[in-house]
Structure formats: structure tokens, C-alpha cells
Amino acid sequence: MTPLAKALSARISQTGPITVAAFMEECLSHPEHGYYATRDPLGTDGDFITAPEISQMFGECLGLALAQAWLDAGRPSPFALVELGPGRGTLMADILRATAIVPGFAAAAQVHLVETSPALRARQAEVLSHANSQWHDGLGTVPDLPLFLVANEFFDALPVRQFQRSEAGWRERMVGVDGTALSFGLGPETQFASLEHRLNDTTPGDLVETCAAGVAIAAEIGQRIASVGGAALLIDYGDWRSLGDTLQAVQAHQTVDPLKSPGAADLTCHVDFEALAEAAAPARHSRLVTQCDLLQRLGIEARTKALAAKLDGSALEAHVTAYHRLTAASEMGTLFKALALFPAGAAPPPGFET
């Protein structure tokens, strides 16, 4: 049993079952035993690997899309270049390197990183030591400047609540204790006005998820973009509307039981992009696009070839494999999706359409 499992089962035994969201929050962010609070989980030696860690081309393509959106917006200066959940800082480093060729972009950019993990903040500070970055616990303290924002695999790390449809309402999935082990159960049948729109596409027994934290952040991004301008690129695994239990625990690149090692495994859920897009109004949103289609539209094939021309042997092989991992349907290409937010009256950022 992990130390967090012990603490949680003691707490639940005393005060009763907790929501899946409260469970996720404790597992990911507990100051002493939380997953992100205590480690750098990324990379081949860690628990999982993300697109920016696979190839520099991911950040280059997204960076140039953001820079074009900035040019199209009339080169606002200064502006906030924001990343939510920057991990090892790789994506922002690649964005800054690729956009250095865009006249005026770097000089106008103020880099703001929203990150709660002390371990990852330290890592980002090393990688981005040249960038004069500022760190924040949330968007609220980021200056209210035109906002050019990127978030990759950020929203999937936010806590969700799960509700199972019953005959006359919904029962919330809860984490309780069976003996000494953590176990899932269902709360009492309740009506939830916020789930009324899901009565059309579900039948009793179906499970739906809501992510209040993600919705609140999308609303804040949308409000800023609508009032001061900018663009946001949100990339994550998920779909337009989530259905079913998508809670997943990953440890050392393997899927594990989410209740088995609280605090020691990464927990994620699929992102419900419809909920984010709607929360972001009055900003407009693009159509959801697969990671493969987005990167192809942004020119990843030409970039792959240009970089390949300078490589040979195992380096060339690794480069081609990385291209494949980012774009193939059997890898990340279609599982991962992207949504753009932009002001009314503006065109969607490059690679996106409405």
C-alpha cells in the first residue's frame, strides 16, 4: 500500500466515500505524496512520454502556428505567451526556438508558465533559463495581455467527476473502502441539472464525466481572448463528447488499476472538448481536428524531410520513427485531438477550421 492509499483509506473510513474528482486531486496534487508534486514523470525512464518529448517538430509546428496567429492579429505588443502544464519545458523551448525567425515575436512575448509541481517548475527553469519566464499557479495572475496559449496533455490531468445514469437520475461514482482496500461504489440517485443535455445521448447504465476545473480554465481563456485578443491551441486525448469511464492510471508505461497505487501512478481522463469549447464562449472555437491532420496541415512532412537530410544511421531511424509516432493512426495520430479558441471576427489559427 502506498502512503497515500493508507491516508485515504483512513480518511474514508472516518468520514465516508469521496468523489472520483477528490480522489484524483489527492493522487495528483497531494503536497507530500501527490504524483506531480513529487517527481518528473515524463520520458522513457518515467511513466509516460508526450508529443513534445517525442520530437522537436511538434513544438516547431505549434509555435509557428501561434506566431502566424500573432501576425494575423496585427502583432500585438506586449503579449502573453502562455503554456499550461509545461512538463519538462520542452514544448516552450521548441516554440521559442522555431519562432525566433519571426521578426518582433520574441521581443513582444512575455513567457508565463502555469505549473503547480515544484519538481517540474525546477526542470522548466533549467530548460528555459534564457527565456525570462514567470510561473503561476493559475491563469488568474497572468497579466491581462493578448493571450497566445498552448496546452498539451494538460486538461487530461484535471480531476473529473463520474456519474452513472440510473432510471430516474444519476448516481455519482465514489471511492470508498472495502475492508482496507479502496473500492469504487455509487452514491444515491440524484438529479443534476448540469447533466440534462446528456439525457439525449445516454441510456441507464451509461457513465458520463464532468471536469469542472477544465471548464473553469477554458472559460477564463475564452473571456480573455474575447476581450483582449489572442489564440489558444489545446491538444489532448479525448473527443468532442466523452462517454464511458475513461479514468486511466499509467505507471512505467503500463496501464494499472487506478485504485492500486494512489500517488505513484499518473491518472488521466479523456478530455470532453465540447465542454471546453462551450465554456470558452464568447470566444469562438474551431472544429476538433486530429493531431495527425493538424500536424500535416502545419507542414510536418516537409519539416521531417528537411531534418532527415542532415541525419543518417540510427539518428535517421529514430527521427522517422518519431514522425510516425506523432502522426500514425495506430500511434498518437488520431487518439489525440486539437481545438483552437480565437476571437469573434478573426480567422481560426493555421491548421484549424470552423
Ligand code: SAH
Ligand atoms: N505539457 C507537457 C506535460 C504534460 S503532463 C508535455 O506535453 O510534455 C501535465 C502537466 O500539467 C505537468 O507539467 C503537471 O505538473 C501539470 N499540471 C497538472 N495539473 C495541474 C494544475 N492543476 N495546474 C497547473 N499545472 C498542472
